[in-house]
Structure formats: C-alpha cells, structure tokens
Amino acid sequence: MTVHDLLEHMSRGQRKSGLRRSMHYQLTRRVLKGAARIFAVSQFSRAKIEKLFGIPSAKIDVVYNAIDERFLHGHASPAERQLIAERYLVTYPFLLYAAASALTRTWSALLRRSPRCAGNWRKSRNSRI
Numbered sequence: 755m756t757v758h759d760l761l762e763h764m765s766r767g768q769r770k771s772g773l774r775r776s777m778h779y780q781l782t783r784r785v786l787k788g789a790a791r792i793f794a795v796s797q798f799s800r801a802k803i804e805k806l807f808g809i810p811s812a813k814i815d816v817v818y819n820a821i822d823e824r825f826l827h828g829h830a831s832p833a834e835r836q837l838i839a840e841r842y843l844v845t846y847p848f849l850l851y852a853a854a855s856a857l858t859r860t861w862s863a864l865l866r867r868s869p870r871c872a873g874n875w876r877k878s879r880n881s882r883i
Contacts, residue, residue, distance in 0.1 A: 755789040756817070760802045783807045793817045 763779060786792060786807050792814045794800040800814050830838065838844065 755786070755791070756793040756795070757786070757799060757803055758795055760799060760806065763802075763806055789813075791815060795819050 763782065786803065786809055792803060792809065794803055794814050794816050795818060797816055800811070800816050803809050803814055804811050835846070839846070
C-alpha cells in the first residue's frame, strides 16, 4: 500500500464532525495495520505514519516519487507558455496543484507550510481553483 497524503489526518479533518473524523482515522489505521508493507513517499510521511497510526517502522519503506524526464525539459513552446500566462493570469514559475475541489483548505495549508512558497503566498493570494 502506498501512502501519498496525510494532511487530512495531520489537521484532524477540521471540516468533519467528530464521529466522521474518528471513523476516517480508525478505518485508515485499520487498513494500514492490515497491510503487509507500506510505501511512504518521504521520510517525513514515514515518521507521520509511525506517529499518527502506531505502525512499526520496519513495516514502512520510503519510495520517493519519480519525475517523468519529459517534464524536466518542458513541453510547452514559448507561444504556448504565453497563451497559458494570458489565459490563466499566471506568472512563471508557478505551482499547479490538482486535487478534489472538496480539499480547498488542504492546498492552502500546503502552501502555507511549504517554506519555499510561504513568502509568495503571504504576499499575493492571486490563486485560481
């Protein structure tokens, strides 16, 4: 089993009632406890899985996300980059975060917690959902 995102559990699911939050936590913990192996995407995630769910570290391996090499060179021409900048009112560089619309608080929390983005986030809240 691969664990990608723990932010919902770290923030204690503030948008959910106590019962729903508790059920979500208990079900996640049960699934993780029942898994033969768990892949975490970072050392941070590994530590959080251990701490939040009481999973032994020997059961968790860290497997970092890989980047498709095509993304290293960019796939948009200068004209396409200009079109994107004009259409979506973005400036380069920018961060594109894709997730379910119900998690809008999650992405803003992620930006505030990211040291590299925090300064820009506070200066300008010109974001698009």
